[in-house]
Amino acid sequence: xxxxxxxxxxxxxxxxxxxxxxxxxxxxxxxxxxxxxxxxxxxxxxxxxxxxxxxxxxxxxxxxxxxxxxxxxxxxxxxxxxxxxxxxxxxxxxxxxxxxxxxxxxxxxxxxxxxxxxxxxxxxxxxxxxxxxxxxxxxxxxxxxxxxxxxxxxxxxxxxxxxxxxxxxxxxxxxxxxxxxxxxxxxxxxxxxxxxxxxxxxxxxxxxxxxxxxxxxxxxxxxxxxxxxxxxxxxxxxxxxxxxxxxxxxxxxxxxxxxxxxxxxxxxxxxxxxxxxxxxxxxxxxxxxxxxxxxxxxxxxxxxxxxxxxxxxxxxxxxxxxxxxxxxxxxxxxxxxxxxxxxxxxxxxxxxxxxxxxxxxxxxxxxxxxxxxxxxxxxxxxxxxxxxxxxxxxxxxxxxxxxx
RNA sequence: GGCGAGUUAGCCAAGUGGUAAGGCAGAGGUCUGCAAAACCUCCAUCGCGGGUUCGAAUCCCGCACUCGCCUCCA
Numbered sequence: 001x002x003x004x005x006x007x008x009x010x011x012x013x014x015x016x017x018x019x020x021x022x023x024x025x026x027x028x029x030x031x032x033x034x035x036x037x038x039x040x041x042x043x044x045x046x047x048x049x050x051x052x053x054x055x056x057x058x059x060x061x062x063x064x065x066x067x068x069x070x071x072x073x074x075x076x077x078x079x080x081x082x083x084x085x086x087x088x089x090x091x092x093x094x095x096x097x098x099x100x101x102x103x104x105x106x107x108x109x110x111x112x113x114x115x116x117x118x119x120x121x122x123x124x125x126x127x128x129x130x131x132x133x134x135x136x137x138x139x140x141x142x143x144x145x146x147x148x149x150x151x152x153x154x155x156x157x158x159x160x161x162x163x164x165x166x167x168x169x170x171x172x173x174x175x176x177x178x179x180x181x182x183x184x185x186x187x188x189x190x191x192x193x194x195x196x197x198x199x200x201x202x203x204x205x206x207x208x209x210x211x212x213x214x215x216x217x218x219x220x221x222x223x224x225x226x227x228x229x230x231x232x233x234x235x236x237x238x239x240x241x242x243x244x245x246x247x248x249x250x251x252x253x254x255x256x257x258x259x260x261x262x263x264x265x266x267x268x269x270x271x272x273x274x275x276x277x278x279x280x281x282x283x284x285x286x287x288x289x290x291x292x293x294x295x296x297x298x299x300x301x302x303x304x305x306x307x308x309x310x311x312x313x314x315x316x317x318x319x320x321x322x323x324x325x326x327x328x329x330x331x332x333x334x335x336x337x338x339x340x341x342x343x344x345x346x347x348x349x350x351x352x353x354x355x356x357x358x359x360x361x362x363x364x365x366x367x368x369x370x371x372x373x374x375x376x377x378x379x380x381x382x383x384x385x386x387x388x389x390x391x392x393x394x395x396x397x398x399x400x401x402x403x404x
Numbered sequence: 405g406g407c408g409a410g411u412u413a414g415c416c417a418a419g420u421g422g423u424a425a426g427g428c429a430g431a432g433g434u435c436u437g438c439a440a441a442a443c444c445u446c447c448a449u450c451g452c453g454g455g456u457u458c459g460a461a462u463c464c465c466g467c468a469c470u471c472g473c474c475u476c477c478a
Contacts, residue, residue: 155474227478230477232408234474303410305471354418
């Protein structure tokens with residue numbers, strides 16, 4: 001497997017190893033999911049996991065849920081509910097949507113709210129090392145304490161400061177020593193989630209939870225760290241600073257994989273713009289295979305624009321593939337090997353689909369295993385939804401009081 | 405302003421040095437009582453200008469335009 005590393009901008013080999021590949025993917029902030037952009041990101045990593053495992057490479061896949069967050073608090077207030085109820089509900093919906101898209105569950109699916117002790121311990125450590133400082137119950141990461149903050153996004157420190165000042169970001173916060181310093185821990189306002197800490201009652205900042213969960217579940221270094229390209233700065237930049245400072249080991253991630261943004265109606269599909277196409281609105285009309293084909297027709301690094309007719313197009317193509325699938329045999333024929341080769345070349349999914357298309361045309365029948373690499377079912381017998389979820393490993397982990 | 409991605413037929417889209425996959429739409433045809441379906445055929449010289457090369461959509465330089473990120477967002 002070869003993958004493009006955002007940090008080095010080079011295609012880098014992910015060599016086979018006896019230990020599991022440590023994969024960490026930034027998950028959702030559960031207050032408004034799952035739109036097609038989310039699906040794109042997680043289907044891409046699903047294919048990565050499938051290809052690695054099919055090659056006999058064990059994988060330990062961690063995907064977090066950032067369920068303590070300003071947006072959740074705000075949205076819960078708007079809806080007249082509590083942050084934890086909203087997060088639970090949305091996380092379950094997300095897991096349902098992923099299962100419906102035939103996305104394998106991660107091995108560990110940790111929530112920020114259940115990682116608070118680890119987060120606090122990490123901040124304590126950073127503070128003791130001089131990488132963080134406390135002011136009035138808030139704790140900030142001292143960006144000046146690391147030499148190369150900005151190396152992932154390739155923004156120079158000067159540029160970041162200039163930008164930060166231009167946007168009037170936080171130079172007003174007199175507690176910060178540097179405008180770029182970011183929050184590790186903050187005082188909770190009334191009605192916000194709160195935990196006891198050495199700095200008083202508060203809640204974690206945005207970036208620290210990912211460092212804490214990655215370190216807890218995968219150790220001081222990960223092989224592949226993924227997420228949407230909108231997370232490069234500041235989120236992943238800050239994760240690097242926190243994690244490498246705490247462990248003294250670098251690089252924190254050997255390969256950074258970032259998935260391109262999906263546009264809709266001319267703009268980035270995003271929760272704040274409300275131009276969302278939700279997976280659960282598509283599923284009554286399109287099967288999972290068709291939706292996956294739509295997504296996988298695009299290379300993961302490419303930003304692209306969704307239009308409904310593309311989905312119809314993908315559905316028509318998928319129908320042809322399904323018709324041909326009934327005549328396939330299980331096995332790794334030339335076509336299946338070509339699909340695998342395409343996927344191992346920086347996840348060239350559109351190339352892989354092209355191989356399948358040629359297989360159909362030429363009458364090749366030995367490509368069934370290749371469809372599985374892409375997570376395409378291509379069969380009619382649909383499992384009952386709950387069975388499907390169980391089979392894929394999504395077990396509705398967030399229901400304390402029973403229910404689905 | 406910085407960084408990054410992109411520009412291939414009406415639309416979507418593949419294609420990293422040897423004279424442009426595929427799909428949708430469209431046109432014509434086979435079949436059919438008519439229609440549908442199915443199948444067959446037709447339909448582009450690759451944003452613009454230079455350069456390298458025997459040869460470039462593919463490499464290099466410049467330009468134009470589109471889009472994304474820049475502490476809300478996969």
